Amino acid sequence: MTAVAQLRVRLDATDATVRAGALELLSRAGIAVDPAEATVTLAAGGTVEEALDAALATPEPALSAVRSGRDRRLMVLADTFAPAGVLRAVRTGVSVLLHAGRTTTDQLVAAVHSARHGDGRLPSEVLARLLSGPETAVVTAPRTLTARQTAVLTLMADGHGNAAIARSLSCSEHTVKNVIYELMARLQVRNRSHAVARAVRAGLI
Secondary structure (H helix, E strand, O other): OOHHHEEEEEEEEOOOOHHHHHHHHHHOOOOEEEEOOEEEEEEEEEEHHHHHHHHOOEEEEEEHHHHHHOOOOOOEEEEEEHHHHHHHHHHHOOOOOEEOOOOOOHHHHHHHHHHOOOOOOOHHHHHHHHHHOOOOOOOOOOOOOOHHHHHHHHHOOOOOOOOHHHHHHOOHHHHHHHHHOOOOOOOOOOOHHHHHHHHHHOOOO
């Protein structure tokens, strides 16, 4: 329970009702709402777009990096996941998307840990919506990837972090980070979730 007790999040919500629901889930998971010490921002809303608007409207300088897509520590908790909203989220730099009605406390704790370390978590049903939506812009993806790039991308799609990927492939975390950097450049994406989405859509994994 020590690791859970150390988790701190900032909570931005669209209204009092949404905030109350998110607070209840956070409380059951043992996660504190502490803006001063938070390493992760949890944006909650009825839709992904509403959650993003709630977080990105915050005037604090800490969120300026999120607005420019450089910060991976923004999570979204929503009830509805339209393709356009999911696409906007991954392009904004959101690393974790969670369904408000289906997320367990254990999943929330794991998701906060993932967001804090820049790892992506995209539920399969959310990914499917993203890939099936007409709003998804088609960007030319490479026809093939190296065996190592494919292996890393596949493990990323399964929700594994860098350390777990390194153990699975018997290599260093530094090597994994380098491969992910190469993947981001080749796939023309800014975060892990977007990389997985683009690779799946292009038939690379």
